[in-house]
Amino acid sequence: MFNERSLTISQECEECPIRHRAVCARCETDELERLEQIKYYRKFEAGQMVIWSGDKMDFVGSVVSGIASLTQTMEDGRTQMVGLLLPSDFVGRPGRATAAYDVVATTDLVMCCFRKTPFEEMMANTPHIAQRLLEMTLDELDAAREWMLVLGRKTAREKIASLLTIIARRDATLHLKAGSGIEGPIVFDLPLTREAMADYLGLTLETVSRQITALRKDGVISLEGKRHVTVPDMERLMEEAGDDSDGGLLV
Amino acid sequence: MFNERSLTISQECEECPIRHRAVCARCETDELERLEQIKYYRKFEAGQMVIWSGDKMDFVGSVVSGIASLTQTMEDGRTQMVGLLLPSDFVGRPGRATAAYDVVATTDLVMCCFRKTPFEEMMANTPHIAQRLLEMTLDELDAAREWMLVLGRKTAREKIASLLTIIARRDATLHLKAGSGIEGPIVFDLPLTREAMADYLGLTLETVSRQITALRKDGVISLEGKRHVTVPDMERLMEEAGDDSDGGLLV
DNA sequence: CTGGCGTTTTGATCTGGGTCAAAGCCCCGG
DNA sequence: CCGGGGCTTTGACCCAGATCAAAACGCCAG
Incomplete structure (x- = not known):
């Protein structure tokens, strides 16, 4: 789950936050420019909610610095964290209108966001973005499955x-x-x-x-x-x- | 995790197994023909191993009928199932050479497979396949996260x-x-x-x-x-x- | 009909981790 | 320097689910 790819890409991404693993590992310069135009930053303090489960979610983005967590909560208050987002991790799901989980800033947090609609348009025109996102999502799925073993049997x-x-x-x-x-x-x-x-x-x-x-x-x-x-x-x-x-x- | 999409697509996929959710929901006819050329079937009896974790995995595919499960096993034998593959679910990871989990036929099982290399080539040339696979992977990730709550807190x-x-x-x-x-x-x-x-x-x-x-x-x-x-x-x-x-x- | 094997149920007992309660620690503001 | 609030540790006790053991239920082959 932490393979050479994440290493390589984090090396490519030192300067520009939008080059974070999320979308840009193979972007051409004109694509980078287009991305520049639709990106913006959001900052959160430790403990702040980024978004509540069920809320309308009109952006996607990646963590620039700090840590965010995805959690699920049952009615009686039992909560389970289901994702830990470290710098370069992607948040949000193209094609979904509402957040499925609570997202909390676990430490002070900076995110680089894109409004969802322009991002989706760009994804439709730029095949490798979907491919890149697929790779990342598969990595996350592997991590989630690793955690299922931890939760169920350890x-x-x-x-x-x-x-x-x-x-x-x-x-x-x-x-x-x-x-x-x-x-x-x-x-x-x-x-x-x-x-x-x-x-x-x-x-x-x-x-x-x-x-x-x-x-x-x-x-x-x-x-x-x-x-x-x-x-x-x-x-x-x-x-x-x-x-x-x-x-x-x-x- | 069981949203209108899976329903819609399973409706589109009655006849041809390669139209299963995996790749074909939006294929044009010429793409379908290309897929036809590289597909093949594999059958397994209940209890048979489809593939062992760590083995070379030179195909990807989807379940046509029956049920397969993904499991992880620790050295001392504790095992955790990490995926339950029902008809139309996709198996295998483009871009990875070896299987990450044991795949077992839980019931008698028919899979529709594609050799990995041709499939990857096709994916590179056919943007919506990656997009489709991304959607499916995101669905699976949601299901996995739902299961993390089940495993951790219920x-x-x-x-x-x-x-x-x-x-x-x-x-x-x-x-x-x-x-x-x-x-x-x-x-x-x-x-x-x-x-x-x-x-x-x-x-x-x-x-x-x-x-x-x-x-x-x-x-x-x-x-x-x-x-x-x-x-x-x-x-x-x-x-x-x-x-x-x-x-x-x-x- | 009978024996054997894989699956499932049921019982008795044990224990890892939960629950409840109370200090201890640390940092920050006054 | 002191007080308060958020973390963290520690202790005492308990219980849900694991473990160990055995019986019951199919079901197929002979």
Whole structure:
């Protein structure tokens, strides 16, 4: 799910937000200009709603910086996160009028948006945009299926280890310019509260807290403050996650 | 996830299997002819493997009749179903060389396949195929996210009711030609063993059995034999599923 | 009709993670 | 420096669903 493609493209996309994975990896300059004309930015503070499930959604876009999450909520308040949107991820569905999920800014967030109608028109005329979007959606589908295994069959400890692994990988993919390898300790900041982690993993926040403590006591990770994580041995963490070996950075 | 689109298209696709949702909803006749040239059929018996995770996968295709399932298995044998492929559903991923999941024929199964390379070439030249595939993939992604809520937050009873609801809906969508409505009792056959249901829902087969018994005792469903299900009141079943009201047949 | 095998049900018991409750920690504003 | 509110941790207890075990139900082959 984090394959060489995302790496390549994030490298192509340093400057212009509309070159983010979403649409532009193969755009010609005239297409880029057309996109420039219909794009605009939106900023959100941590905790703000980007859109409510069921609301009219007249834009699509991609995350420029920060983190957003997609969540579903049942009438009695049980909530499940169903997507974690990191920089370069795409939001919104061409061809659908209303939002299917709540979208929340988990941290301060900047999005690059396109009004839906012009974007759809452009998509109709520019075949590779649909192709690119298809690739991205297939990646997301794979990620979702990976999560179904986590949610359905893993223990609390494995769930936490899985989440840490994913965040570490995404973080690595964003930060490493060249192939700085998987060796040595890995360090990153948790962008999620315990509650958000619980919502992602189908656990309670108490269980999340207990399992993080347990992983710390067992030396799998160490913490500075509540959020700053060091993973001395990534292999070990991935074993704890029950992950199908293979490492997977750039598979 | 079961919207008017799938209904419309299944209506367009009565005769030719390659017109199944996958690729042909908007094909011109010359495109259909080209597709005819590269398609072939494969048949499987119930229980047979279609492909193993990690194997080279040189085709894509769609289910013509029967049911296939996508599953993931951990080293210690825990397995999670991550996709249930009913007639008209698409299998395989353009642009990927190896299968990411085990694909198993859950019942006797007929698939209509295309060798991957010619199909990809055709996709490159025929923009609406990518667009169509994008729509389908987005539908699947929505279904996957719905399942994440089921797996992460629902009780065993709600899980069973959710699965029954989905099967009933899909079955209705396949069978009803016109809008035969949601009124009256709904009858269908369970295409899955208790074990397969358990794998779908992240439960054990014993729990599945117990919960089905409980739903029967409470009059939510009734059974003839082990597999033939009657739902006297669909509304009631959906309440049990904890579903966000709205009915959803044709939403 | 009988035996055997795969599926399903039912029972008894155990336990991982949920629930409820109470501190502890940390940062920010006054 | 103090107080308050949002996170986070920790503890005590409980229960939904897992696990282990055995019986019942088809159903087909002989």
